[in-house]
Amino acid sequence: MDSKIITIKEAITDLLHDGEVLYLGGFLQHEPYAAVHEIIRQKKKGLTVSKCAGMIALDQLIGAGCVDKVISTYIWNPLPKPAHALRRCIEKGIPHKIEMEEYSILSLTLAYFAGALDLPFVAAKTLLGSDFPQHSSFLGENKMKIIESPFNGEKVCLIPPLKHDLGIIHVQRADSFGNAQTWGIMGDSKYGINSCSKVIICAEEIVSTEVIKRDPNRTIIPGFKVNAVVKEPWGGHPSYISGYYDIDWRHFSFYDKATQTLDGFENYLREWVYGVKDRNEYINKIGKDKLDELRPKSWNSNPVDYGYCSKFQGDYLL
């Protein structure tokens, strides 16, 4: 098998095209900022971005004008503070109007699950009674449907499958073929990334397939579904990667203050996105001392044992 390792610049150039439907993984943690900043630098347009738990990565894409449509459950800065670019966009149409399709976390995760399994729909007892069913935008009547269950007559919400042209997740480690392993709070990531036609894995570390095979329970997507693997240490900053670095509250707080005005937001992009050519320049700009403060104390698990009996037992079956 050939290695799929390329740079994020190559991956975004080759695999993401204007107007496509993009899934971004990362549920409070593991947000793929390295990829998001490259999408902004390449000035991608007209994207539909699907992100279950939207933090400032989605705020940045919206403010940068890359997005026409959003599928999400919430978008905020986890301080907690408002996502200022989202507010400017929805309240004032800056930089341009977008359409939003909103769900709850359970219903959107189930929509990704249905997409990943190619199910016709899933049925659940959420969203009923809320104002979400009557406020659909670009999905129209296909956002969800409320019917009576053919089994017990109760009202249920039918949630359609959501599929994506391209998905990007940031994980702890992957091999060069795209077998990707992650741990920590997983949210929607496994279902989201498995509902994508093309997949980019960004990883803190590239490891050998032998390392993957010593703990295969941690693999969230098999390499055969993956198109590109990008080695991107600190690629999730300012969010966190369990075992690698903690959340950078200083940067979230800085972003909150810096982006309250449109000028401030544009300055932020000029300085932290357009002003650096890649993630390496970004992390140099953050500075080694500040990054060192974010390195966590180690919290190793005891190794698990995947052993089996090597004695041949086929004789008993013959």
Add this chain to the structure above:
Amino acid sequence: MKYCEDYTPIEMMIISGSREIEDGQVLIVGTQWPIIATLFAKKTHAPNAMICYEGGVVLDSIPDRIPLFTGDPCITSNSVLLNDSLDTLGMILHGGHPDLAFLPAANVDKYGNINTTCFGDYSKPKYRLGGSGGACDFGSLAKRVITMLEHERQRFPERVDFITTPGYLNGGNSRQEAGLRCDTGPHAVITTLGVFRFDNNTREMYLDTYYPKGSIKEIKEGFQWDIKISDNVKVADPPTQEEIRVLREEIDPFGMYLKNNKAKAIPCL
């Protein structure tokens, strides 16, 4: 037992929230005030409570630093289950296991409907808020939902602009008619002024208990409708000195919730 005199309305709200919890219960917990109220309960009278967060966490112990949101990395090394949202919102919440759900809110209305989506018309909002997250799932599926928020008149409209999280909708049987399970729904709204519950028939919110430093007059002014007062309205016990010490020194020693206005970021315009 010595009562404390020098406590804040926020501290009283947090302790009132914690008093809803019995030991050994399973809790599904939203961000902001619910985080600190449930950890305080666990530290004091409910050490065996299990705390579930939407991203896929089941906690059995108190993290060594206070989580600032339900995805805080300090949570991961104190959890007994760490997986994904189909575990906690799916197999735990949709599966019917939590005894109580705790939520923050921007607005709550007469029937306990919660808005965290927008102020004004949805298509042209005056103020766009973050959105549901898992809140709609909590409110749709949990047996008893407890909402915690600062008591400001703007936060209590007669009808919310957008139902992010269904309460009793239009009162009466309307929640069941919408298809939500009959044993689910709002149980209490806990604010910096008092504890509010819901009439079993009309499903309208009423004042159940107010705090020693407050008054019914002040509470009535805190609503945009004429809030009903229980015939048996009670006055809560103030916090004990020990409760306040635990809250300030052990749960939130840096004042991330108790002092810092960061925690008050969910606006009420």
